[in-house]
Amino acid sequence: DQQVKQNSPSLSVQEGRISILNCDYTNSMFDYFLWYKKYPAEGPTFLISISSIKDKNEDGRFTVFLNKSAKHLSLHIVPSQPGDSAVYFCAASLYGGATNKLIFGTGTLLAVQP
Amino acid sequence: DVKVTQSSRYLVKRTGEKVFLECVQDMDHENMFWYRQDPGLGLRLIYFSYDVKMKEKGDIPEGYSVSREKKERFSLILESASTNQTSMYLCASGPGQGRGGREKLFFGSGTQLSVL
Numbered sequence: 001d002q003q004v005k006q007n008s009p010s011l012s013v014q015e016g017r018i019s020i021l022n023c024d025y026t027n028s029m030f031d032y033f034l035w036y037k038k039y040p041a042e043g044p045t046f047l048i049s050i051s052s053i054k055d056k057n058e059d060g061r062f063t064v065f066l067n068k069s070a071k072h073l074s075l076h077i078v079p080s081q082p083g084d085s086a087v088y089f090c091a092a093s094l095y096g097g098a099t100n101k102l103i104f105g106t107g108t109l110l111a112v113q114p
Numbered sequence: 115d116v117k118v119t120q121s122s123r124y125l126v127k128r129t130g131e132k133v134f135l136e137c138v139q140d141m142d143h144e145n146m147f148w149y150r151q152d153p154g155l156g157l158r159l160i161y162f163s164y165d166v167k168m169k170e171k172g173d174i175p176e177g178y179s180v181s182r183e184k185k186e187r188f189s190l191i192l193e194s195a196s197t198n199q200t201s202m203y204l205c206a207s208g209p210g211q212g213r214g215g216r217e218k219l220f221f222g223s224g225t226q227l228s229v230l
């Protein structure tokens with residue numbers, strides 16, 4: 001049962017335009033959300049996060065929006081650059097006893113065309 | 115610079131073999147994790163550890179075990195490798211509950227395991 005879903009396996013965007021990557025979750029106990037970026041042959045790297053007490057967090061070209069009632073978050077990249085081409089994973093944090101564990105989505109492959 | 119090192123980049127093993135995947139972190143992190151990445155399934159948590167000699171099952175622990183004898187090292191063991199364990203294995207570490215609480219994980223580059 002996939003608790004964190006990214007329904008678009010891929011997305012293609014022109015350089016300079018906005019990229020919007022979407023993520024839905026089913027467990028209302030998730031209280032912290034993160035986005036990771038993964039290039040081929042490398043491990044994922046942290047991009048941006050948001051706590052469930054906020055509905056928006058911004059870091060440079062990257063903004064994450066959280067809609068708790070819809071159990072939906074999105075990552076906006078403005079403007080998109082060719083170097084942003086990667087697989088993007090959203091992840092949700094669930095307190096699991098002594099520590100938190102992250103539940104990842106299936107990923108969206110973003111291709112930014114020059 | 116923070117570093118999570120996985121011992122092998124590529125590994126080819128035969129069905130039934132015992133396989134060890136090693137991971138070392140140099141950040142004094144309390145938490146360590148093993149994930150596998152498969153197309154269309156994303157990253158799935160196999161096991162994690164929040165302290166030396168402590169371990170907890172993730173979402174897909176069947177067929178795997180782990181060992182954490184030292185804080186910096188977390189090993190994933192495939193007791194008897196099978197073809198459905200062919201995958202990209204990713205190790206990660208995180209600072210732990212006492213240091214911010216919300217996990218920002220640092221990943222290794224991954225081990226692509228092929229079981230023939």
